Amino acid sequence: MAVTGLAARAPARGDLDPDDLVLEGPHTYRVHTRAYTDPAVFEAEMERIFSRTWVYIGHESEIPHPGDYKTAHIGRQPVIVSRGDGGEIHVLVNRCVHRGSVVCRSPRGTANYFRCPYHGWVYGKDGSLAGIAMREGDSGYSEHFAAPAGLMRVPSVATYRGLIFASFNPEVPSIEQHLGRAAFLIDNKIDQSPVGEIALRSDPYVVTYRGNWKFQAENIVDGYHFTFVHEGFIKLQERYGDSTGDFGVHRGRSMAEVRRIRARGVSWGCSQGHGLSAKPVDQIESLLDGRLGDYYRELLERHGPERLAWIAGSGAMSIFPNLGIIHHQIRVWRPLAPDLTEVTVYPYELRGAPDEINQGWLRSQERFYGPAGHGMPDDVEIFALNQQGLDASAVDWLILERGIDSERRDEVGDYEGLPSGETPQRAFWRRWKRLMAEG
Ligand code: FES
Ligand SMILES: [Fe+2]
Structure with missing residues (x-):
């Protein structure tokens, strides 16, 4: 690919065609400035990369015992990584199902449950909704209220040699294939x-x-x-x-x-x-x-x-x-x-x-x-x-x-x-x- 031809292929602002942002030829490899600077590229990366592939979120030694947890991010999504009673690892979206507050504010710790700091809803180590504060009474919830199951669970979780990965893609290839x-x-x-x-x-x-x-x-x-x-x-x-x-x-x-x-x-x-x-x-x-x-x-x-x-x-x-x-x-x-x-x-x-x-x-x-x-x-x-x-x-x-x-x-x-x-x-x-x- 002739280097002199590159300028002609420079993408117009507003377009997002990756073919115009990364050019590869037999002896040529160029990346466009916009791939590092354009907010539209960044938004697309959060969806197309960080929501689709495996993302590293922690190491098993950070949460060795039941009740141990840490917080992390999958792209822009905040998550809680928690160790359940049977030693299993739960990865939960750190957003209260009530009105959306972050539930867990600490980078790491040990807890039997997570209580939302806003109105006190309580979740178990596996994210299940364990209690709604002041649920009863005239100003409480209707008897027909459909209580949600709990915090959203990240669908794919895998470990390799103690490294913990998670993905919002339920059909992500195995961690071995990824690595x-x-x-x-x-x-x-x-x-x-x-x-x-x-x-x-x-x-x-x-x-x-x-x-x-x-x-x-x-x-x-x-x-x-x-x-x-x-x-x-x-x-x-x-x-x-x-x-x-x-x-x-x-x-x-x-x-x-x-x-x-x-x-x-x-x-x-x-x-x-x-x-x-x-x-x-x-x-x-x-x-x-x-x-x-x-x-x-x-x-x-x-x-x-x-x-x-x-x-x-x-x-x-x-x-x-x-x-x-x-x-x-x-x-x-x-x-x-x-x-x-x-x-x-x-x-x-x-x-x-x-x-x-x-x-x-x-x-x-x-x-x-x-x-x-x-x-x-x-x-x-x-x-x-x-x-x-x-x-x-x-x-x-x-x-x-x-x-x-x-x-x-x-x-x-x-x-x-x-x-x-x-x-x-x-x-x-x-x-x-x-x-x-x-x-
Ligand atoms: S936002 Fe969590 S209890 Fe209200
Ligand atoms: Fe360096």
Whole structure:
């Protein structure tokens, strides 16, 4: 496709044809500015993406016991995720059936029932209506009153390795079909635990940025930006290293070393829209002989040498549409408006792993991602700058063509590419386009 022909295909305002917003040719991949800025696109995304596919809403370790709950969002729909008496998980729309108030205001907790703060209607852990305040009497309800059953239940709920997903689509494909190749990387992350389980114990931290939600979905697997956006961090590493502790991640000690590390590995762009990147370990022998040899030998016994190379390596994931997993961290992004996004970061620990590992990861989270860290502020600043740049709407197209000629499509329809190519980002947009086109 000739680049000179793109301007002619720029969509008119008011139209919403995804074919005009994402253009793919043999050596060309372009996304239109409007895909990030147009309120009509945002509205369509809430319906066509967030109401149709699986959306990540929490982890089982956040609600381990009957009565435990957390609140979350599926796109713009607020939900309660609650653990029932039999251990089952209920996902309920957090909107009172009386006059619509939010029922549960806390991010998490434990309760035998949920009472609406407005007029006191009460719901059980499974959302069933358990009581109507002051129902009887002259000013109460008619004897013919048809009381609703309770809070609306989200029809599809599934878990994978403790990750909880839900969907408003009753016919959504299975979670295994949705995850596809991403399941391999999720397994690698979780199997870093000798017992194969992670736990979200620390409170999450939350950041809101003035930019579109898709910047975060793209960026968590963007191998291209690191040495530019995080240049200040690399310089600090060069100067101070881990002199205040061994933090476990971001090991490069100079720009050249960081570039070398980041040139290794592989990236995938999955047909389901997920972007993945991974670097297996070259020499597992050095791990077995190292300070944490006992830990790695246990993993070797359980998984064998080939899997251990992947498990002990690094990996990052953008699971379509709202979940990231990177560096012992689950990251969730929530679209609030075309130019406003909330990101919540949950550090996790590996059950059964030596304290040294879990403590080291937590310190590295604080150093790079936490409120006083270096990396997250860098990233959200660039997202806001990116959004500001797109206000220059006289320019139509963004270019996502890096590595396009070196990626290969496999038998399941996933693309494999080089680590700092834009293979993961193109996969995101392909799925985006398909869902948006379904109308
Ligand atoms: S809105 Fe919930 S009880 Fe009235
Ligand atoms: Fe970054």
